[in-house]
Amino acid sequence: MSDPAMQTIHRDPALFYWILIPITIVMILTGVLRHYATVLLATTPKKLTLPALREQRSLLRGINLRNNSSAISTSSFNTRRDYLVSAYKDGTFLKDPENRGKPQGNPMTDPAAMEGMMGMMKGNMAMMIPQTVIMSWINAFFAGFVIMKLPFPLTIRFKSMLQSGVMTRDLDVRWVSSLSWYFLNLFGLQSVFIFILGNDNAANQMAQQMSQMNPSAAGQMFQPGQDPDKAFLNEAENLEVLEHECILNGVEERLLASLKAG
Amino acid sequence: MALSVSQQLQRFLRDNAATGALGYPIPFLSTPESGDVWMEHEKLLVSCLRTGDDKGAFLCLERLIGRFGATNERVMGLRGLYQEALAEDETALKQVLREYDDILAGDVTNTPIAKRRIALLCTLNRSSEAIEALNELLESSPTDIEAWAELADLYAARGLFSQAIFCLEEVLLVAPNAWNVHARLGELLYILGSTGNNVHQATVDAIGRFCRSVELCNDYLRGYYGLKMASDRLLSLLDSGSRQTQAPHNAEGRQLSVQCVRQLNEQATLKLAEATRDRTGDEQNRNELVAATRLLSKGDETRVR
Known part of the structure; x- marks a missing residue:
C-alpha cells in the first residue's frame, strides 16, 4: 500500500454539493x-x-x-x-x-x-x-463515487465500512464512498x-x-x-x-x- | 399549601401555553412535551378545586381535554371530579352519579370513572353501596392498592376492623415498604385490641407493626405515637396479667419480654419528646405534634400521681 499522505484525488466540488449534501x-x-x-x-x-x-x-x-x-x-x-x-x-x-x-x-x-x-x-x-x-x-x-476524505487516519479495518461500492485495494481508508456515507448516516x-x-x-x-x-x-x-x-x-x-x-x-x-x- | 400552588396558576398556564398546542409540525421549534407538564396540570386542577378556584380548574381541564381528548379515561375521571366539585346540592351530585353509571354501562373497564363513582357514593353517605362497588372493582383488579386502602377506611369506619386489616395487608403485599400503611395497620390492630377479646395478641401485633414503620422511616412521629400507646397498654396488661394468669400462649403468636416492651416504651417517649421539642415550626404535622404533646403530658401526670 502506498503512503497515504501521497494519495490525492482531485474531486469535482460538484460531488460535494450534489451527492454528500443531498x-x-x-x-x-x-x-x-x-x-x-x-x-x-x-x-x-x-x-x-x-x-x-x-x-x-x-x-x-x-x-x-x-x-x-x-x-x-x-x-x-x-x-x-x-x-x-x-x-x-x-x-x-x-x-x-x-x-x-x-x-x-x-x-x-x-x-x-x-x-x-x-x-x-x-x-x-x-x-x-x-x-x-x-x-x-x-x-x-x-454508486462508485468517492465523495470525501476524512481528516484523520484510520486503520485498514475500516476499509469495508467506509468504502463499500468502491472496489479498490490500494485506496487509503480515509476516503469515503457514497454508499458508505449512506450507511454512516443511517446509523449516525x-x-x-x-x-x-x-x-x-x-x-x-x-x-x-x-x-x-x-x-x-x-x-x-x-x-x-x-x-x-x-x-x-x-x-x-x-x-x-x-x-x-x-x-x-x-x-x-x-x-x-x-x-x-x- | 394548595393555596400557594393554585396562586401560581396564571403563570404556569402562560409558561406552558405552547406545550401540546402545536401550530406547526416542526417539533424542535416548540417546547418539548413531557409527561410532567400534564401531571402538573392535573395537580393544579386538583389544588384549584380545593381552594375554590373553579375558573382555574376549568382552564386546566380544558387544556387536558384539548390534549388527550374527552374520551381519555383519566381525563374523564378528572372531568367527573370537576363536576362533583361544582355540584351545588344533592340532586346535582345524583345527576353526576347517573352520568357515571351511564359511562360504566358502556365500558366496565373504565377504572377512573369507577373510582369516582365510589368516591361519590361515599360523599352521598351510601357507604354500603361504595363497599359493594369496591369489592366488585377489586374482584377484577386485585392489585389496585388505592382501592384496597379506600376499602380499608370504609370498613374501619363501620367498625369492621378485621376486614380493614385484611385490606391493608393486601396493600402491603404490593407496597411492602410503605411505612404509613404499617403504622395504620398498627393503629387498626390497636383498636381491634380495645374492642375484641384477644387484647394481648392484638397489642403485640400492633407493636410489631409500629416498630416496622419506625424502622422503615426514622423519626416517624405517628409510628412512635402508636408505639408508645401500644406499649403503654401492653405494660399495663402484663402488670395485671402477671397477677392473674399468664398471657395465653398460642402456637404462632409472638411473645415479648417485659423488658423489651419497657425499653420500647422509653425510646418512644424519648423520641416523642424530642419531636415536640425540635419540630415546633413544622406546620404540616402540627396536629400530630399537638397530639404527641398531650400524650406525653398525660403520661407525666400518671407518673406524678
Missing part, C-alpha cells in the same frame, strides 16, 4: 417522515376486556404475594395462599374457563394476537421500506433525530429494536399463544413451596439495636 438531507427527511408515518400508523393498544384484566391481575396478585410475603403475618399468608392456590388450581380466574385443558389454538386465528402482530409488522414496514428505497436510489445514482443520525423530534421519536432505530427485543414488557402478561392456565398452575406451585418468614419477627429487637447504635 444524501444527508434525504436521510434526515426520511427519518422525520418515518417518525410521522409511524405515529400515524400506530394503533392504540386494544383495551382488554374485564375477564382478561381479571386474569392478568389475579396472576399478578399471586406473584406479589410470593414476592412480598414477608410483609404479612404467617396466618394471614397461609389464608391467602390457600385461597389463591385452590383458585388457581380450579381455574377460577381464567378468562374462558370452558376452554381449560384444551390445547391453545393457532395464535394466528386469535384476533387479539393478530392485532399485535399487525402493529409490529407496520413498524417494521415503516422501517424497511424507506431503507430499501433509499439504498437502491443511492446505488443507482451514486440518532442524535440529530433526537434534537429534531424529541427524545422518544419513532425514527430512533435503537428504541424500536429494544421494543422488539422485549415486547411483553408493555403491560402484557401473557404472550399470544401462551396458556394462562399453565401460568396459574405454575404460580400455584411456586406459592405452595414458599417458605414464609414474617418480617415482624424480631423487629422490636432490631429497632432497639438500631436506636442504641444511632
